[in-house]
Amino acid sequence: MSRIPEPIRVIQRPTPLHKLERISAQLGCEIWIKRDDLTGFALGGNKGRKLEYLVADIVAQGADTVVTCGATQSNFIRQLGVFCAMVGVRCAAVVMDSPFPDGNTRPASSHGHQGGNTILNEFAGVEKVAIPDGPWSELEARAKSLAESLRAEGRKVYEIPIGGSTPLGAYSFREAGRETAEQGPEFDQIVTASSSGSTQVGLMHWFAGTKTKVIGVSCDPEPEIVDDMAVLASELDDLTGVHRDFRASDFDFRLDYVGDGYGVPSEEGRAAITLLARTEGIFLDPIYSGKAFAGLISLAGKGELTGKTLFWHTGGTPALFTY
Numbered sequence: 399m400s401r402i403p404e405p406i407r408v409i410q411r412p413t414p415l416h417k418l419e420r421i422s423a424q425l426g427c428e429i430w431i432k433r434d435d436l437t438g439f440a441l442g443g444n445k446g447r448k449l450e451y452l453v454a455d456i457v458a459q460g461a462d463t464v465v466t467c468g469a470t471q472s473n474f475i476r477q478l479g480v481f482c483a484m485v486g487v488r489c490a491a492v493v494m495d496s497p498f499p500d501g502n503t504r505p506a507s508s509h510g511h512q513g514g515n516t517i518l519n520e521f522a523g524v525e526k527v528a529i530p531d532g533p534w535s536e537l538e539a540r541a542k543s544l545a546e547s548l549r550a551e552g553r554k555v556y557e558i559p560i561g562g563s564t565p566l567g568a569y570s571f572r573e574a575g576r577e578t579a580e581q582g583p584e585f586d587q588i589v590t591a592s593s594s595g596s597t598q599v600g601l602m603h604w605f606a607g608t609k610t611k612v613i614g615v616s617c618d619p620e621p622e623i624v625d626d627m628a629v630l631a632s633e634l635d636d637l638t639g640v641h642r643d644f645r646a647s648d649f650d651f652r653l654d655y656v657g658d659g660y661g662v663p664s665e666e667g668r669a670a671i672t673l674l675a676r677t678e679g680i681f682l683d684p685i686y687s688g689k690a691f692a693g694l695i696s697l698a699g700k701g702e703l704t705g706k707t708l709f710w711h712t713g714g715t716p717a718l719f720t721y
């Protein structure tokens with residue numbers, strides 16, 4: 399059982415929580431929004447919460463180098479890179495433009511790979527190792543071998559999996575659940591983008607046993623992610639001593655809004671971004687939150703959203719500037 403370090407606080411909390419009056423009127427159901435796009439850290443996004451614990455652990459372990467991996471436009475690598483610079487730790491990241499699930503082929507089209515987070519990563523000082531597109535497993539294997547070679551050079555390396563989905567990352571979202579419960583009304587459901595899983599796992603861990611259901615809108619065409627979420631949830635059980643004993647089937651994980659693949663913008667996502675921007679003045683992103691909001695619109699249309707719904711804005715807006 400690992401320990402929970404004292405977090406290094408960098409985000410402004412609580413992040414704003416407010417009702418979307420105009421969208422609610424338009425969709426005919428009560429929609430609120432949690433503004434994790436406005437954490438005030440490194441242009442916002444859900445990774446700031448995870449990193450407060452992860453970077454505290456990096457420092458506590460005395461590591462001098464962090465190795466991670468992700469897509470070229472990873473919002474996690476941007477926020478990690480900045481945080482590493484702040485604590486004086488080297489940050490190396492193996493990246494692919496368009497990683498895809500094992501057994502699949504590269505999506506026919508993929509999102510812009512220049513601009514956006516790549517510019518911000520340069521400011522942060524991320525040491526980027528770009529490799530050709532391939533499956534996620536290959537990306538992870540390359541990160542592992544980079545970590546090994548840096549160790550062989552005498553570096554004290556801390557490895558972080560894709561998206562920071564470790565038990566500590568999930569713990570930060572359990573705490574985000576607490577923050578939300580203290581802040582607002584009781585919601586019937588929370589709708590969030592879900593990818594590496596710790597956002598959904600953490601929120602579900604907090605809200606289990608209440609009336610609040612958590613609906614994860616997947617940004618990856620991979621139904622097996624629920625198995626990884628179940629493993630992560632049991633690790634979070636051990637970390638907290640609060641045993642939820644979730645099984646894979648407990649995760650409400652919607653695969654209907656992925657479109658043509660991870661990182662490939664969808665028509666519905668584009669429509670959702672346009673609608674929220676023009677109705678409320680809030681921008682979503684094309685890879686995660688836009689697809690999640692497209693899911694919310696669809697579920698509202700099918701009458702699946704009764705009572706109060708909270709849309710969790712996970713950030714990601716730098717990817718809007720990559721076309």
Ligand SMILES: *Cc1c(COP(=O)(O)O)cnc(C)c1O
Nearest residue numbers: 473593594595597686712713714
């Ligand atoms: C990483 C990310 C997500 C997914 O969060 P997970 O905890 O990895 O499931 C959603 N939205 C944005 C903008 C992200 O960067």
